[in-house]
Amino acid sequence: MALGREFVADWIARSAQAISEHRSELITLDREIGDGDHGENMDRGFTAVAVKSGDLPADATPGDVLKVVATTLISTVGGASGPLYGTAFLKGSQAVADQSELDGAALVAFLTAARDGIVLRGKAEVGDKTMIDAWTPAVDAAAAAQAEGRSEAEILAAAADAAQTGAESTDPLVARKGRASYLGERAIGHRDPGSVSTTLILRAAADAAAAA
Amino acid sequence: MTVGLVIVSHSAKIAEGVVELAGQMADGVTIVAAGGTDEGGIGTSFDKVGAAIEAAESGDGVVVLCDLGSAILTTETALDFLDDSARAGVEIADAPIVEGAVAAAVAARTGGDRAAVISAAASANGATADVSDAVSAAGAVASSDPDAGSDATSSDVHIRRVTLVNGSGLHARPAAEFVKAASAFEAVITVDGVDATSLLRIMALGRGKGSELELTAEGRDADAALDALVALVESGFGED
Numbered sequence: 066m067a068l069g070r071e072f073v074a075d076w077i078a079r080s081a082q083a084i085s086e087h088r089s090e091l092i093t094l095d096r097e098i099g100d101g102d103h104g105e106n107m108d109r110g111f112t113a114v115a116v117k118s119g120d121l122p123a124d125a126t127p128g129d130v131l132k133v134v135a136t137t138l139i140s141t142v143g144g145a146s147g148p149l150y151g152t153a154f155l156k157g158s159q160a161v162a163d164q165s166e167l168d169g170a171a172l173v174a175f176l177t178a179a180r181d182g183i184v185l186r187g188k189a190e191v192g193d194k195t196m197i198d199a200w201t202p203a204v205d206a207a208a209a210a211q212a213e214g215r216s217e218a219e220i221l222a223a224a225a226d227a228a229q230t231g232a233e234s235t236d237p238l239v240a241r242k243g244r245a246s247y248l249g250e251r252a253i254g255h256r257d258p259g260s261v262s263t264t265l266i267l268r269a270a271a272d273a274a275a276a277a
Numbered sequence: 278m279t280v281g282l283v284i285v286s287h288s289a290k291i292a293e294g295v296v297e298l299a300g301q302m303a304d305g306v307t308i309v310a311a312g313g314t315d316e317g318g319i320g321t322s323f324d325k326v327g328a329a330i331e332a333a334e335s336g337d338g339v340v341v342l343c344d345l346g347s348a349i350l351t352t353e354t355a356l357d358f359l360d361d362s363a364r365a366g367v368e369i370a371d372a373p374i375v376e377g378a379v380a381a382a383v384a385a386r387t388g389g390d391r392a393a394v395i396s397a398a399a400s401a402n403g404a405t406a407d408v409s410d411a412v413s414a415a416g417a418v419a420s421s422d423p424d425a426g427s428d429a430t431s432s433d434v435h436i437r438r439v440t441l442v443n444g445s446g447l448h449a450r451p452a453a454e455f456v457k458a459a460s461a462f463e464a465v466i467t468v469d470g471v472d473a474t475s476l477l478r479i480m481a482l483g484r485g486k487g488s489e490l491e492l493t494a495e496g497r498d499a500d501a502a503l504d505a506l507v508a509l510v511e512s513g514f515g516e517d
Contacts, residue, residue, distance in 0.1 A: 100319075102319070102320065106320065139323045139351075139354055140315075140322070140323045140324050141315075142320075143314035143315070143316075143318065143320030143321065143322065144320050144321075144347050145346055145347030145350050147321075147323065147347070147350075147351065147354075148323070148347065148350035148351050148353065148354040149350065151323075151354060152354060152357075186350055186353065186354065187350065242346075243346060244345070244346065
């Protein structure tokens with residue numbers, strides 16, 4: 066069953082709720098190896114997204130909603146995650162712009178374009194201890210699940226599981242991008258906050274698809 | 278023509294302070310601060326950056342100076358949202374925000390185009406280290422055998438001495454004019470051992486009125502370069 070605009074709205078609402086619930090955890094993670102603003106910034110951004118996406122006309126497509134998510138995150142987050150997640154949703158929305166419903170191929174196209182947007186903006190690679198360590202395995206897992214003919218909900222669940230594993234893989238790394246890169250080996254043993262918020266957002270997508 | 282500048286910092290106070298500092302040396306250059314989040318907190322604002330770029334554009338282009346990572350990310354994202362013609366006029370400098378802004382502002386003040394302003398800002402990279410290198414190198418030469426010193430001066434290097442006669446010496450505006458003049462020649466030129474095309478390195482020399490400068494030039498048009506630069510210094514840069 067392809068996913069429509071209601072799925073996107075539910076995904077955003079679940080993302081906002083998950084980030085709000087994990088706000089303290091994200092702040093703590095970011096305080097250890099960054100500037101401590103990730104939880105607050107993401108909570109402010111997704112709260113604004115939940116409000117703005119509610120204002121869209123009834124005939125808005127999933128791509129329209131995702132574009133509002135992008136522009137709202139860019140203008141409200143206030144830290145590096147604003148341009149990074151904003152560019153992700155913007156490039157992702159462009160990849161599915163003409164579709165009224167998202168099937169498995171569209172979801173993979175969205176996730177791939179989103180990840181490519183983050184790489185374009187932040188220039189990070191896998192292993193740099195950034196959100197890309199969650200995004201790239203998620204894209205690969207989603208593509209593999211789609212190739213096996215799995216359902217939309219299964220594709221997104223595979224992406225969320227891979228993002229979770231990817232986030233955990235950042236624990237032993239030295240950061241090569243972002244504020245944590247100033248810390249050198251002191252970053253070892255701490256999980257990258259962006260990889261954790263990525264996992265929350267992809268898990269929210271999987272839950273919304275399962276409930277659709 | 279005057280290139281406009283935008284200062285993007287995580288802190289509104291830093292952005293405003295840099296505008297104040299750079300503006301002191303660059304009367305008439307539009308320098309706009311875009312610091313902090315929309316709520317005035319620490320962070321960067323897409324909307325503030327976009328508005329600042331618009332305010333700084335007077336038709337001759339805009340150069341943006343940024344502090345930490347997300348300031349650059351936010352600025353790049355703001356540039357992506359400009360239409361192609363507006364986008365073409367804006368460039369982000371790869372330079373430290375304070376020193377780069379000062380160098381950029383002075384270059385803009387002396388009529389530099391966008392490429393010249395970008396290059397002036399970039400000259401701030403490692404400027405302090407180079408000055409201390411030059412100073413320690415000079416010390417090493419002074420303490421060594423004088424014959425060795427003269428051997429090191431190849432016959433292809435032309436040397437000229439000239440005394441600063443203007444009131445502010447090689448301060449911002451005169452230094453910028455000096456750099457502009459030196460940049461017009463092919464020859465590799467130094468002033469008191471530092472690169473004559475680096476505004477910040479020249480300013481860091483701190484040479485005032487009455488100081489004698491040693492100019493060296495090496496290359497095809499070395500003599501012409503030294504003639505022009507000596508004449509410029511002797512003219513007092515239009516000051517009293």
